Amino acid sequence: MFDMDRLQKQSGIIGTSVGIHQVLEMITQVSPVDISVLVTGESGTGKEVVAKAIHQFSKRNNEELVVVNCGAIPEGIIESELFGHKKGSFTGAGEDRKGYFEQANKGTIFLDEIGETPLETQVKLLRVLESGEFMRVGEAKTRKTDVRVIAATNKNLAELVNNGDFRQDLYFRLKTVTVKLPSLRERVEDINAFIERFALEFTRSNDIRYRGFMPDAVRLMKQYEWPGNVRELKHFVEKVLVLEKGERITADVVKRELTDVLPHQTSFNPALPILVSKSTDKAEIDLILRQLFMLKQDTELIQKLLVGGAVTPTTATGLTKIEPIEGVQIPQKSMEIVEDGYRFIRDDAIGDMLIKDLEKEAIKRTLNFFNNNRRKTARSLGMSERTLYRKIEEFGVAPKIKSRR
């Protein structure tokens, strides 16, 4: 059994509450064992973080972890995505396309929102769970994969089974081991740690001064239900930090902002029309800041989707240019304002990575970039080929697949 402190540190799981302690214990127990895991918990409780931790501390951690959000894949293509299909080649002439199960061979696949999977697909999931066998769409041949499955849901699967929306056999199969994540209300004592963590991360990466939260403000936050759990808390912390512009966060601020939060926050805030009944300049400015902040979150999502530059900025030609608004101090992500010499490392990584981490990632991704060509990778990174081979061995970062010319 390995060190719980190390687990918590390396996995990024925050908290000292009993509930989270049980989760950590469960992770230490199930990680080394090649068994299916079902992670349950309300939306926003960190199911993916847990899945990642399990993979990280499993025997498969040098293999791939493939994360699939079953709820976000349209029904029409989900089987193709999961199991692959017989199609024209993408990377080579004549090769069929692999699905996620094939991609995750030897590794782990995380099926988030498993309760959203169509019934027809569930049959096939059960099969691959039990025997590792699957077939690509449009193909008769049975293929094999060796994948550890971690599934997650925020729904009551038993209820879905009763309703006929989920297969009982698959349900029993998945829930061999269940890790239940507590909601934020069930782990109130962890809120302090979350606040500090989110605040520091956000202020650090956005060049906002941070002066902390007043104790009574934190107390108020602990009394709130947080239907959106950790994710909602994160957004809330970030929001008030922006709105208060570097000042200490008081109970008044928290009270005001929490009472303005509606139970179901969607991508567009229906609170908007209610707030317009205020009439002061301050309220208007706050409203505008609030909305701009949410739009900023949307653009942040888009940035993430863009993967920091996989698409050149020129491909955005023709899009509306959003002008800075004079007189309104909106912090810009410092990634967009690159100081001289700070060019390679993400801002939010500073203070959060070992040199070894950097090295490993650099090697892995540069190898990818050069299609696993060792010579080119070594030259590009400024290390000897001999050393590269050793580090590939050390990090386990490249398959023994040959790549020539």
Place this chain on the structure above:
Amino acid sequence: MFDMDRLQKQSGIIGTSVGIHQVLEMITQVSPVDISVLVTGESGTGKEVVAKAIHQFSKRNNEELVVVNCGAIPEGIIESELFGHKKGSFTGAGEDRKGYFEQANKGTIFLDEIGETPLETQVKLLRVLESGEFMRVGEAKTRKTDVRVIAATNKNLAELVNNGDFRQDLYFRLKTVTVKLPSLRERVEDINAFIERFALEFTRSNDIRYRGFMPDAVRLMKQYEWPGNVRELKHFVEKVLVLEKGERITADVVKRELTDVLPHQTSFNPALPILVSKSTDKAEIDLILRQLFMLKQDTELIQKLLVGGAVTPTTATGLTKIEPIEGVQIPQKSMEIVEDGYRFIRDDAIGDMLIKDLEKEAIKRTLNFFNNNRRKTARSLGMSERTLYRKIEEFGVAPKIKSRR
């Protein structure tokens, strides 16, 4: 000839109007025949939907459909994107790579906004259309591909030819078969179906109650010109649903919102900064709301463009290296990104930095982060303090200014 109902159901083409009926007829006729198709119609009329339907019911439907928005690709890289390039032919071309025509071999390529293609590129398009032959950028070798081409434009190509902006030979080649999509004003009787469809989709996915549109409201909408066609109608439906907060949509609402529609809905109103500096009344508040709503739409447009604009998601899989255009296949790429280890280094740095560079930057910035505290920096980076001192000396990255505690 196959079932028209099945076609309409599976393709998602909405409408019962004569115009749309003719389109469906045309699709049934051209789909099974390996012939080039030109899809014309105003912006927002659903040209891509038609292209997808044609592919779906063609003999090539088990092969790839590659969707390319020619208008969104910068002139400088369009030939590289379409035909591929030889490594080293320009900055960033780390390896040889295939273009869309090669990728779509045996399948279909949809060239949206074909009228935006540069003249020099048109020559090469004509060649690949006629003989299937093309050359990668920076390479002399002729390659072959077998691709069905569907092109689309909202421009009058004949006029472009007269102006010398489009090649006549390419034009004649493309317009062998033309599918002309009617504007929304030409198919007013389809507006009911669109409204219901958009309303249900939007309210369902955003947890908004839906109480329908009053008949006189719909009547008003049928009298509007809809310069932005179906796309504009969709945005309008969504907007009023949000502003009316689940109440039934009345003719007053429609009248108010339609008369408030600005001529260029995609532009950002620079007046906004001015407005925030004044006291506001209801009308101005409404204006603010509308501007903000349009901003939201802009971000939605960005998302759509990136996910579905240049390359269709169906081509996305098996990403083994970071390539600029493949970055557009965002959903799958982001799944790869959440793999363990892809967290610290900026994407555009890969292939462009030495390990020493990373190390130097990491040390420098982590020192900054810890206010020049050597002990904390060394611990954070996972190196000995002794080594840190040496590297500080080696890199010359810190002043001899003391910093304690």
Place this chain on the structure above:
DNA sequence: ATTAAATTAGCCATTATGGCAGATTTCATT
């Protein structure tokens, strides 16, 4: 079939790292 390029890993000299220690300085607390 041929050839150049690439992969892979052993060997050994050189270089880098980390542990340790001690002198000195700085900071926070009382």
Place this chain on the structure above:
DNA sequence: AATGAAATCTGCCATAATGGCTAATTTAAT
């Protein structure tokens, strides 16, 4: 002002890592 803890800084030495070199093998292009 006094005190103790924390931090800075650098020499020394054992160990670990790197890089140059080599050769056998494999792969891809022609």
